[in-house]
Amino acid sequence: MKLTLNVNGATRALEVEDRTSLLDALRDALGLKGTHAGCEHGVCGTCTVLLNGEPVRSCLMLAAQAEGHAVTTIEGVAPAPGELSIVQDSFVETHGMQCGYCTPGMVLTAQALLRDNPAPTREEIVEAISGNLCRCTGYGQIVEAIQLAAERMQRSNTP
Numbered sequence: 001m002k003l004t005l006n007v008n009g010a011t012r013a014l015e016v017e018d019r020t021s022l023l024d025a026l027r028d029a030l031g032l033k034g035t036h037a038g039c040e041h042g043v044c045g046t047c048t049v050l051l052n053g054e055p056v057r058s059c060l061m062l063a064a065q066a067e068g069h070a071v072t073t074i075e076g077v078a079p080a081p082g083e084l085s086i087v088q089d090s091f092v093e094t095h096g097m098q099c100g101y102c103t104p105g106m107v108l109t110a111q112a113l114l115r116d117n118p119a120p121t122r123e124e125i126v127e128a129i130s131g132n133l134c135r136c137t138g139y140g141q142i143v144e145a146i147q148l149a150a151e152r153m154q155r156s157n158t159p
């Protein structure tokens, strides 16, 4: 089937099988390999992307279901080529990634959290990322990264 998806602000035409997941469409049809495949049955959160700004598991959605919605992948969060978003930069600074496999999903989940709750408590951060598994178990640094990003975003909004 032919689809038109809005991905990272651009309109992308693609042709996929009816049963193609959003995850496979992003990676295989559009070449956006930053969305990682983990369990592929909705458990690990590795495949998280934003759909109209809300985190979703792209392995559980059909690509066709994303038509008419705004999809954001990790490739769409940096302000410009070669730059990092505040959340990405905070992950680097606190060593919030080890192998990096869970990182795109973690960053997108954090981004959605901080948009809705600019000053989350540690408990709220832990709750927000509770659906994203890190097999390197780097949760301490991931929470620290999100706390740092929250502080930086608040400062950047201060005139």
Ligand code: FES
Residues within 6 Å of the ligand: 036, 037, 038, 039, 040, 041, 042, 043, 044, 045, 046, 047, 048, 057, 058, 059, 060
């Ligand atoms: S790959 Fe989608 S939840 Fe694990």
Ligand code: FES
Residues within 6 Å of the ligand: 096, 097, 098, 099, 100, 101, 102, 103, 133, 134, 135, 136, 137, 138
């Ligand atoms: S950094 Fe390796 S899975 Fe999280």
